[in-house]
Amino acid sequence: MSDLLEARQVDTATRILDAAEVLFVEHGFEATSMRMITQRAEVNLAAVNYHFGSKDALFQGVFTRRLTPLTRLAVQNLDKLEAEAGPNAPSVDAIMHAFVDAALDIAHDPKRGGVIFVRLLSRTFVESHPALRESLPRHYEELVARYAQATAKALPHIDSNELQWRLSFAFSAIFNAFAGNNILRLFVSDPVVNARDPRLIATYLVPFVVAGLIAPATAKGA
Known part of the structure; x- marks a missing residue:
């Protein structure tokens, strides 16, 4: 019993x-x-x-049960990428694909949350609720550090302060896009953008993000 x-x-x-x-x-x-x-x-x-x-504890429970598979897979993708590159730095394009591919794998695996969790994760970052502010660093510390280090190695000519700005913009764009937010709907009655198809999002998103990361360095003092 x-x-x-x-x-x-x-x-x-x-x-x-x-x-x-x-x-x-x-x-x-x-x-x-x-x-x-x-x-x-x-x-x-x-x-x-x-x-x-409590509702806050429930929100954390929803978030944390899905977070571990995503962070583990994203780090594994980066491990594999760096092992294949050897002493060389992987390209920024490959680094961003390693992260986005992990999100896509989760999005297409209902057992690990599927697209619902990817959108929840993205929405969480967009809305930034206090219930997760203390727990996020603990869950994401390794993931953020690893991807920041890999990107810095690939872009040694970019000042560390500027690179942090670029990474902030890059991941903001990624999470906002996967959240399904179609800003064009505010201005266009029938936009062609399909903000609900994760693979289509990734097709256009990764080149956009990479272009911003590898853009020429801002002149000092600008």
Whole structure:
């Protein structure tokens, strides 16, 4: 009986996480109410409080259960890329593809969250909720450091301060794009941009990001 009870509890927690994940993507964290989550998961509020304690804790639970596979895969892609390059620095294009390819692999694997999680991850960075500000550095420390080091090695002529600016712009563009935000809809009634197809996004996104990273260095004092 205890094994059956434990299995039911795991199933309930998973249903809550799955429901919250979809709702956070569709409506954002602030606009998603606990009532919306309980209705979608078909559980009562007591079950949510039992498993997670609070909405903030639930948000962190949704985020962290999917984050590990993405960070692990992105670092593995970079490990492989650097091993193949040997003493040479991989190209910036290859470095950006290593990261974006990891996101695409997750986006096409429902068991690891699929496209829903990629959009949640991107939306999290765009909205930057306080619930994750303390936990993000712990989860992303190795990933950010590795990609920053690889890019610096590929662009030794770019000042470290300017490179940080470029990386900030580059990853902002990546996360915003995968979040499905189509800014053109504010200005064009029927834009041709398909902001819901991850592979199509990557096709146009990577060359754009790479062009910004490898652009001529800004003159000192400008």
